[in-house]
Amino acid sequence: MNITLHSxxxxxxxxxxxxxxxxxxxxxxxxxxxxQGPMRWITVGPADxxxxxxxxxxxxxxxxxxxxxxxxxxxxxxxxxxxxIILATADLDDTFARVQASGAEVVQEPIEQPYGVRDCAFRDxxxxxxxxxxxxxxx
Numbered sequence: 001m002n003i004t005l006h007s008x009x010x011x012x013x014x015x016x017x018x019x020x021x022x023x024x025x026x027x028x029x030x031x032x033x034x035x036q037g038p039m040r041w042i043t044v045g046p047a048d049x050x051x052x053x054x055x056x057x058x059x060x061x062x063x064x065x066x067x068x069x070x071x072x073x074x075x076x077x078x079x080x081x082x083x084x085i086i087l088a089t090a091d092l093d094d095t096f097a098r099v100q101a102s103g104a105e106v107v108q109e110p111i112e113q114p115y116g117v118r119d120c121a122f123r124d125x126x127x128x129x130x131x132x133x134x135x136x137x138x139x
Contacts, residue, residue, distance in 0.1 A: 005052055007043070010083050010128050011059035011073075015040040017125035018056045025102045026087070028054070054085065059126075077127050080107075084129035086119075092134035096120045099132075110134075 012018035019042055022028045028044040031053055035041055038058055045053040059077060060070040076082035089095040092110050099122055100106055107121035107129065118134040 007053045007055055008085065009055045009057050010085060010124070011077060011126055012040075012042075012056045013059070013077065013126045014038075015042060015056065015058075018042065019044075021102075021104065021124050022054065022056065025099055025104065080123050080127040080129060082128070083126075084131065086131045086133060088133045088135040088138060090135065090138035092118055092120060092132060095132055 010018075015038065019030070019033075022042075022044045023030055027047075029047045030042065030044055032043040033040065035058075039061070040056075040058065042056040043053045044056065059082075060073045065073075073082060096110050105123040107123055108119075110118060110120045112118045119131050121129060121131045124130050
């Protein structure tokens with residue numbers, strides 16, 4: 001069996017701000033941008049990985065959700081504890097400096113974790129946690 005990661009979904013509260021973060025700050029390319037206003041689904045991904053994408057989507061649009069569930073999702077997003085993604089880079093210090101210079105909310109500066117990973121963390125415009133691991137194999 002050969003299974004790969006194709007798409008992952010993150011909610012957005014402001015599609016233009018999320019697009020600017022993932023495209024302009026992280027350098028992802030835009031693959032699709034459908035819908036309008038707050039009801040936009042924007043697919044982005046690393047240019048050198050055409051088979052891997054992140055879909056930035058409006059939160060809680062599933063018609064099967066109750067109003068209480070929508071409220072809970074909104075509250076968790078506001079706290080920054082609803083969704084997360086882990087990215088990887090060969091040069092964590094350079095990546096951290098570029099993202100920090102953009103004004104993104106820093107959650108954690110680069111640090112060697114006790115479980116053997118050196119990483120940092122930011123919040124995207126919707127409050128999603130974006131962790132960035134340093135991976136030597138990417139060099």
